[in-house]
Each structure stands twice: as C-alpha cells, then as structure tokens.
Amino acid sequence: MTHPRILVIGVTGAGQGSVPVAYLDQILTADVLVGGSRQLDYFPEARGERLTLTCGIGAAADRLRAAQAAGQRAVVLASGDPLCYGIGSSLRRFFAAEELLFVPAPTAYQLAFAALGEAWHDAALLSAHNRPLDTVVAGVRTAPKAAILTDDRQTPAVIAQALLEAGLDPTTRCAVCENLGDAEQQRVVMTTLTELLEQTFAPLNVLVVWNSLPPDASVSPPTSEDTDAE
Template sequence: MKNRLTDPLIEVLGLGMGSSLNRAEMERLVSADVLAGGARLLARFAHLPGERIVVGSPLSEALERMAKARAEGLRVAVLADGDPLFYGIGTRLVEHFGADALHFTPGITAVQAACARLGLTWNDLAAVSLHGRDDPGPLLAALAASGRAAVYTDQVNTPSAIGMLLLEYSLDDAVLWVCENLGGPEERLRRLSPAEAAREEFAPLNLVIVQIASASDARPMLGRPDDFYHRHDGLITKGPARACSVAALRLTPDAVLWDVGAGCGSVGIEALALMPRGRVFAVERDPERHQAIKENIRRSGAWLVKAVKGAAPEAFVGLPDPDRVFVGGSLGNPGAVGAAKAPASGKAKPGALAEACRRLKPGGRIVANTVLLGSLHAALEHFQALGWPVEVTQVQAGVSAPLAGDLRLSAQNPIFIVAADKPSSS
C-alpha cells in the first residue's frame, strides 16, 4: 500500500564512492514509493519495490515526474553519486523544488575519495566541472590561481582531452592522476604525463587531478618589470603605459578581453590579474611575436590567455565577442581603423578597429594606444562618427637610469591612450 503524506520531503541520498548506506539511510530508502537516479545507481537497488524514475537528459522530464509523485503524496528518494550538493544533482533539485522540500544525506565525494587514495591534501584543492562545457576556462582559471585542480569530466572533456589541452599550453611536465571507477571493483589509479594521457583511453567514470610542475609559483600579476617578458625586436608596451592602459580598460572579473596587436602579450597577461574568471585572446600576426606570447604565458602562469596567430581583423573569426578590447598595435597600418583597401572583388574589408568596435558587446569598452598623431586623429574620428563617448590620456614617463654614480631620468616616448565606451543600447 502506498504511503500517502501531505507534501512529503524528497530524500536525496548521496551514496558516496561505492560505500554502503547505514541503517537509518537504508530505512529511508526502503520506505520510498518512488526511486529516482541514474540507471547504474538504480540497478544497485533493483530488489526494492516501487516506481523508478531514470534521471537522464533532459533532466526536466525526471524533475516533473518527481514533482507529480510528491504532489500525489508519495515518498520520493533520489540516489546520487558522491555528495549530491557537490557538483551533483542537488543544485538542480534545490532550484526546482526549493531547499525546504528536500532532505539531504551527504556522501563522500569523488574528490575526497581520490585524495584519500593518493594521500593528497585537498583543503586548498580547487574542484571544477567540465561536464557539458565547451570551454576549458574553469580548469585554466584554477590552474592559474593555484597550480592544481580536480576535474569532473564527461564524454567530450575526457582525460585524453585534458592531456591534449595541457600540451597545447606547453605544460608538458604537468602531472595527471586519473582515477577511474572510484569505489567500484574495477577501480584504477594512474599517474600520467599529458602526452601519455592524450593517447590513452579511460573508463567513462573518472576524475582527474592536474598539477602543474614547472610553473607552480607563477601567477598573473600587475607591475612585472619589462625585462621579465620575452620579446621579439624589443616590442613591448612599457611599464608605466602598461599600467595606465590596464586601468583604462576598467576590467571586470569575468570579462572577455581581446588584446589586438599583442606584441609580447604583456598587457593582456597583466590584465588577467584583475580577471580571475575571465579570458584573454592575444591576437598577433608576426610568428616570432606569437611564440613570444606563448613563452610569456608559460612564464607568468597566465593560462587563461590564448595566443591567436593571425592578422586582424581576419583573426577575430571564431573568437567570442569581447567585453573589452585593447589595441596596442596595428593602428598605424593601412586600413587598420576604417575600411582596408578593396581587394580584386571590389568589396572593402573592415579595418581592425572598425571590426573590433562592431564585435564589442554593448556597454563594452575599447582602449587603443598610439604614438602617432595621425593614428590618434583617425581613432578619434572613428569613435566620434560612431557617437561613442571618448577620452584621451597622454602618458609620458621618465624612468631612472644610472649616470656618473647617481641617477637620471630617461624619458620614454609619449603614449596617447584613447578610450571609448560602446553605448548599452547598441
């Protein structure tokens, strides 16, 4: 006979990593009229009576069936891996039913179990989920912040894919601990290099712990000396202008920044210190400068900076629309501001600045640096034609240099910093 109650609580049971339920938890499970969970978890309790709701995709269907059963006064129990409130189904259940309708029983998380097996402390270990994501940003942000991370994977973001991602960022000496089937009879723990992980196959149930070896003390930061950056032909936005340019961008923690004509990438890399959840795309057409950017990403641990090789504006294709744009180069090139010279087809291509303005999100901000009065004039005309509020700051710094046992000030070239805001209604 069904147990009919008035708005009964939904029991959400975290089964941990293959662990057994205690007596009180088992009693709550046995008394349920409806069991919900993944097919694998439901199979563990096939001997129990009651209706079954298989939780899959789309999740909304399972949630509606649970709500209907609860409205009918039936006891509903939800089975979850690990701890349901730690990268589990608990978040969606709270969103759908409200916390007051749920009773949670925590279990041992995959991260907790993996660290126990490996003897790793995890009080400061960032845990990120790439499940259902096409952007590795959370993993890169965690690595930039602390040099290591535990990663929940899926069928696309596999340990192999993570290995290939690390190789793409020249993290050849990173370490991956791949933990498969935790708590099950086929549990396996492996320590692999990115290259080894990239060519292996793994069980669908796995957790990966990544640790950067060579760059564990490297973090994005403001105010690094110019000599820190590897650069080709001495090309760099020097320290005083770099600091003013980063300030002019008015960055937010989760912004997407394009660094156009990036040179050695110093502006985008230092901007990342103010964007812990953001992304930087450093666009540079010169192959040697592009390589310098990649080396500076490695030196500074700025893993959320992606070096994009190509000429603007063609290199913008495929990039996410930016919240902020910094143009440190290319304004002096023909067609950089407005339309470039028409090719044989007769159709003019947009210049780098024009296309960046078009792609900039409404409410976004663009900052362009130039030393040439002609480029300054062209940029101002462009922003004024768009009707965007614009401001200009001239930065001219003197930096100390030794002379006759004392110090003198060595003047740097004046830089014009042009900043414009795209109206929110655009």
C-alpha cells in the same frame, strides 16, 4: 497537509555500501525512486516506481511534485555529494530547500585525493563534465593542484591537450583516478600530461593535475555552481 520531504541521497562507486544504514530502508521502500541508471542499478530490490533521469530534469521534477502532493515517499539517488556538480542544484530550481533532505556521500574529489593520500584543501575543484574547457584551463592556474571531473568527450587526453596548448610543461605530474569507491574496479594511474595524450581510461574518472606554472593572479578561482543531471 505537510508534504513529506524528498530525500536526495548520494551514492559512491561502493553502491549500497556507501549509504548509511538508516537511509537504506527509505530507498528500498520509496514509492518513487529517481536517479541515473548507474545509481538505480545499485538497488535492484527497491520496490517503488523507477524513473531514470534520461527523461529530463523537468519531467523528473513533475513526477516528484505529483508524488509529494499524493503523500508518496520519493527518493532521488545522486552521485557523491548531490550539491557538488550534481543533481542537487538542478532540483533547487524546482523545489525550495525545505522540501528536500540532502544526504551527501563523499564527492569524487574527496575519494580521488583519499586514493592519492594527498590533502585537498588547497586544490581547485573543476569540472569538464558537459562544460567548456576554458574554465578548466584557467582554474588549473589558480592553485597548486586541481581535480577535474571528466566525461566521455572531455576525456583526460582531451583535457591534457588543452593544458599543453595553454603552456603547461609536458612533464607536469598527473593522476587519473578511476571507479572511485568500487573495491574491485578502483584504479589510480600516475602519469604526465604528455603521456596522457596516448592513454585511455574507464569512463568514470577524475583527473588530478599538479600545476607546473606559477599561479596566475589575474584569473579568478572558478565557482562550483552546477546544473548537471547525470
């Protein structure tokens, strides 16, 4: 018997509106729906069993494997692009590529640069989400601009402090892009590194920093490997 592929689909702050119509019905009628609580909340009318990722990626993978074996249709909801600092790489530890069908939404990086009206092909794409800041600090030096995913501990203020300690100019231009994709809550704040120290933001944000130092050729660009489950 051929097992159905597990649909791993990205959602932005626009919620259901960010999902292609062709896939919406698959989410609403899935037998098993796995995701972070924010993503699950976007689909209150979904009929299937719901599993929040707080159970851990191992338990979620076990449930997905059992669903697959039983011929049930399983869907995993991700934030943005599942394969960009997302649950996609965690799932690949448990499933072969052929067992998964990835449907990405725009990443938070793309939405941040779109909100700023700035090109991003020359940006360093970094994450402080659940990871040490030294990679972020080194990464900022590799490119003319950097976009940094944050979390509730590594906030824009904490990251700004680390960048100042690494020698960036206090007047370095920055932007914090909050709640991207949400038509009512999205907000962009233009600021500087030193001003960031005193500012607080919505929990969901991306920090963009325009590098004020000459690029450091001794630092390798960071990789984009990730195992985060939101």
